[in-house]
Amino acid sequence: MTKLVQVAVAILTKPNGEYLLASRPNGKGWAGWWEFPGGKIESGETPEHALIRESQEELGVTPTQIQPWIKRRYDYPATHDAEAKTVLLHFFFVHAWQGDLTAREGQQFAWQHPRNLNVSPVLPANAPIMQALSLPPIYAISNLQEMGEAAFLHALKQQLDQGLQLLQIREPQLDSEALAQLSEQVLKLCAAYNCRCLLNGSPEQAQQLGYQGVHLNSQRLMALTQKPENLLVGGSCHDIAQLQQTQALQLDFALLSPVLPTKSHPEAAGLGWEKFGEMLNGLETPVYGLGGMRPAHLSQAQACGARGISMQRALW
Incomplete structure (x- = not known):
């Protein structure tokens, strides 16, 4: 049976409509692919708490203005560097944060406009989100x-x-x-x-x-x-x-x-x-x-x- 992993995902936003993408670091499954930053929701943890913790651990920032958005389920197939799994992604807009962005896991950052992406490949679970974000609110x-x-x-x-x-x-x-x-x-x-x-x-x-x-x-x-x-x-x-x-x-x-x-x-x-x-x-x-x-x-x-x-x- 494929395991279900619940994940809190941060969509850091700039007033000009750009969003932050991060590359998957070496040593993790799907290394080098681009995604919205985030991480696993631990047992007994709310998605909001996981979002803040993961942002601090991965990005060196503390979200101060967050807004829950959509949830998306995605089935990842097994690859040479990762087992098959189903993820339930809890997406949050992060409109403000404290601290300076820091690549604490050796990942790369890229501010992207969803109508003009210049990084690839993007993780499959994130692709429909980019399509939605290419539309204005x-x-x-x-x-x-x-x-x-x-x-x-x-x-x-x-x-x-x-x-x-x-x-x-x-x-x-x-x-x-x-x-x-x-x-x-x-x-x-x-x-x-x-x-x-x-x-x-x-x-x-x-x-x-x-x-x-x-x-x-x-x-x-x-x-x-x-x-x-x-x-x-x-x-x-x-x-x-x-x-x-x-x-x-x-x-x-x-x-x-x-x-x-x-x-x-x-x-x-x-x-x-x-x-x-x-x-x-x-x-x-x-x-x-x-x-x-x-x-x-x-x-x-x-x-x-x-x-x-x-x-x-x-x-x-």
Whole structure:
């Protein structure tokens, strides 16, 4: 029987979006491979205590601001230098720490941006985490219909100045000509900030208009049989079956709603945070929470296992 090893993992973060990776030291299994630093949770120890202890022992720092994130199970096969094992990884964001980073086990360090990795190979269990981290924590949805074009474009420029990196254009009221005109303005503006834009529509329409990605409503999601190529692809989900479809198709992310009651659907009670977290448990696809979200809800969503939150009104 393969043994289960529980591990606390630290994702040390910089304000510019970079994360710390460390190489596996010589003498350990998978030596030379890159990973997020961390270590085994000892008997009678909480994951938080293990995180702090391992950070002190391996990195020479003491985390002072930590945030629980997701858990991931991974089955490692036997290799020439390591036996087969199953690991349950407890990931934590570490936003602040005391002390200077020190390679206490002779490992190498590298600050990496998840969209531009320049170290390899990365441990297999960490690869899905890097994919999730390549997405920003805030996913904005346009609100042109309520705001008007001039006000929306002004608000978009303000959010881009503040670091917005992911935007969905969702304006079903626009005809094809008006959508093309809006898209030209939005894409030009966002390109200057390296903000990726997705169109809520069909993959063909998104590619025709020059978008980097497409966001599929739940009907399009469930009808899809293969992930479109050369596009960042997200899907709207309201139940477990739809979430599982995003994973089966290996979409880049899912949007799960409604978490809380919304202005547009006040009659819908919302999933609530407990149910939201249950639906994300064990899911490999990065997920954004939508519905009644405000910036203050980000830490709660991430504690449930989400990559972040999506907002249509509160952001603008």
